[in-house]
Amino acid sequence: MVAALAASLLAFNGCNLDYPPTAAVSDSSLTDADYQALLNGVYDGAQNYRLVMEDIAADNLNSKSWYVDMDDNDPTTSSENINDLWQQLYGAVQRCNNLINLVEKHTGTSTVNLTEIAAQARIVRAWLYMRITANWGDAPLLTTVTDEPVSRAPEDSVWRLVKQDLEYGMAHAPAFSTAGYASRVAAKALLARVLLIAPTPVQDKARARQLAEEVIADGHFALADHYADIWHAKTSKEMILQWTNTSTDSGSYGWFLRSNIVDQYEKENGAGSAAPGGNGRYELPVDQALIRAYEEGDERKAASVRHLKLKNGTETYDCIKYPNTDKSDSYPVVRIAEMYLIVAEAAGYPEGVKRLNELRAKRGVAALQTGSTVTAANFMARIMHERRVEFFAEGQRWYDLRRWFNSGPEGRQAVRALCKYRTGEAAGSRPQASDKLNIAENGYNLLWPITTVAIDNDRNLLPNNPGY
Structure with a gap:
């Protein structure tokens, strides 16, 4: 049965519908191992989304070729990049829905805690919908597996579902054991984020501040003594939740971020002189405005950005937060540092200056x-x-x-x-x-446009976002 489930999960990313369905699976035929396999598929779906896309669209990273339309903030309804992101996110949502729906219909006995499994899926779904509504605004709100046409729900409604899923996760997810899995405290940290950044109908800064302070006081997490410990030594207690990549996943995007002159630089300057981070493709250079933004003494600069210059004058500015050459760097979902900034912003001036400092x-x-x-x-x-x-x-x-x-x-x-x-x-x-x-x-x-591919599959997605 596990093999059949794996095949059905592959169908998510192979389908050309605007929100890919999964093959129907009868809950009566599922074993405990099958539920765990489905949960693994949920994490895999989230892991496939590349967080750096938003940095490319913003003023942190530039694209040399692949994502120029996003980098120039000029995507059209025919953008393959935008369509790929839409497909990835809704494919991952459907993985979550499939597992959540199966747990809801389950009537037999089980040796695993299915409520905890469903709670993890709902935390992941909340994170996915955060990305969807942040980038497209109004969006189809799917909570069951379907390939039927669905109209876009108002952005506020999407944020409300995110809030509900995280509230459920706070109550029913497992206790924190490792940052690689969604836990009750991870749900709390993400809910603090949502209540700070969501539109006014959902926003609740007072509760965001309260939840963030509770996470700070939790005891499992602490600000790193050195920022590089988070990314290079990987010894910090900063991570509350991360999407874990292994060397066989090839999920980390570090290869495309890192400089393509590392090997030559080390020939000229000695082995290890360009560390951390080996040679890469250098598809996504760092925006010079970010480099100028770092203040004097800010150790985040040296831990995040590398400047290399060869004797012939060739130079690169690359991101080194994901340095592993085997692509096994994990993607951060939420860190303890964010709780300090949530408290600072929610408290406002002058009270918030304390946590900021x-x-x-x-x-x-x-x-x-x-x-x-x-x-x-x-x-x-x-x-x-x-x-x-x-x-x-x-x-x-x-x-x-x-x-x-x-x-x-x-x-x-x-x-x-x-x-x-x-x-x-x-x-x-x-x-x-x-x-x-x-x-x-x-x-x-x-906001990004709804693509022509998605609209051709579902005319209910119209009207498009203004300006497209």
Whole structure:
């Protein structure tokens, strides 16, 4: 039976429907091993999504060829990149739905805790829907396995399901054992995120702050003494939840991020001189605006970005947060550092400065002084700066830009000021200007289009997002 389940799971990614279904499986024929196999498939579906896509769309990474439409913020309804992401996310949602539905219909006895298994699937589904609604806004809200046409639900409704799934996970998921599995505390940490960043009808900053403080006090997690310990030594207690890659998964995107002149650099400068991180494809260079954003003494820079220059003048700026040459680096889903920034943002100025400075102290940067280096007027910009350098290449920047833009005139102006130089502007006049970021004046392209492929399969997805 396990082999048959594996075959049905492969059908998720091979189907050309807008939200791929899975083969129906009778719950009466499932063994305990089958339920575990289905749960493994749920994790595998989430692991397949590449978090760096949002950093490419934002002002952290550039694309040399493959993702230029996303990098230029000019995707069309025929974008293969956007369609692939849609397919990956909904294929993974359907894996979750399949397992959740089977557990709900289960009537026999079992030696495994099926409630805990379903709770893990619901935490994963919540994370997937967070990505979907952050990137497309209104979206089909599927909770059962189906390939029937489905209309898009309002964005608020999607966030409400995310909240419900995480509440369920808080109550029924297993206790924390390792960051590789969804736990009750992981659900709590993700719910703190949701209650901070979701649109107003779902947002609850007071509870977000409370939950984040509870996670900080949990005892399992701590800010790393050195930022590099998270990514290179991998000895920190920062990770609350991660999608685990092994050498046989080839899931990590580090190969495409790392410099392609490492070998030559080490020939010129000695073995190990370019460490950490071996040679790569260098498809996704680091945006120069990010490099300029790091403050003096910020150890996140050396642990995240590498600058190599050959004797012939060739140079690269690459991301080294995923350095393993066998592609086994795990993807962070939520870390303890985020809880500090959730508390800071939810508390607001000046109360939130305390937690903000606690994080900055661990990262080697000077404390912000209320009324001087941080004020009520620039507090949100300070939060967004800290989130950018803390979560670089972790898939958070794009939605941060969107929610900042939508926060009001000041946020809109701040995001527009990060865009690439416009015609007539003098080089150097805006040091924060991105190499590629190009957000429209009305911000329409902070949402991605529903692709023609998806619409051809389901006309109920119309109307498309404004501007497409």
